[in-house]
Amino acid sequence: MHTLRKNRPLRRVVLASAATVSGMVLLLSLKPHTTPSVAGLATAPAPTSSSSPSAGTTPSSGSSGSSGSAATGTRTLTGDSVQTRYGPVQVRVTLKNGRITDVTAVTYPQENPRDQQINAYAVPQLTREALTAQSANIDTVSGATYTSEGYRESLQSALDSAGG
Known part of the structure; x- marks a missing residue:
């Protein structure tokens, strides 16, 4: 159980980083033309x-x-x-x-x-x-x-x- 607890924070960091990068890519792909x-x-x-x-x-x-x-x-x-x-x-x-x-x-x-x-x-x-x-x-x-x-x-x- 001890090793699973260590991996969980790492998984959260990886998932949070991936979500942040995905959000930035979507934000930058918006077109400013009206x-x-x-x-x-x-x-x-x-x-x-x-x-x-x-x-x-x-x-x-x-x-x-x-x-x-x-x-x-x-x-x-x-x-x-x-x-x-x-x-x-x-x-x-x-x-x-x-x-x-x-x-x-x-x-x-x-x-x-x-x-x-x-x-x-x-x-x-x-x-x-x-x-x-x-x-x-x-x-x-x-x-x-x-x-x-x-x-x-x-x-x-x-x-x-x-x-x-």
């Missing part, structure tokens, strides 16, 4: 779908008709569709007097709930970054690396077509 971002994202692509079902490269479809230089007037340009690991990403940018006034993700991965969750958080953040930076030199959103890279490339192609 779902209210989904409502903000759902309204963002709506204006872009009014032009046509295909997100073609019709840069002047939403512009005010100015055919002057890139620095004057309002122009809406659609960037190249960039194929990422999880699907294509395409961005439409509106320039007014040479400044970026609006950036809209026309196409981005949203095939499954995980893609929707990630991009509901990432796309608005990338849009804010682009409007703040006034260029395609924006930070990658953690957890949405492929979408961020595609967004940046598509935005750069749209800006390149505006300059040339």
Whole structure:
């Protein structure tokens, strides 16, 4: 009986340690993203779908008709569709007097709930970054690396077509 009493405290220590480690792993695996971002994202692509079902490269479809230089007037340009690991990403940018006034993700991965969750958080953040930076030199959103890279490339192609 004496040896069983010695093993019991050791078993309790091992079980308590295992429970603590399991609890920490579960706690650290929680995702901080919230779902209210989904409502903000759902309204963002709506204006872009009014032009046509295909997100073609019709840069002047939403512009005010100015055919002057890139620095004057309002122009809406659609960037190249960039194929990422999880699907294509395409961005439409509106320039007014040479400044970026609006950036809209026309196409981005949203095939499954995980893609929707990630991009509901990432796309608005990338849009804010682009409007703040006034260029395609924006930070990658953690957890949405492929979408961020595609967004940046598509935005750069749209800006390149505006300059040339």
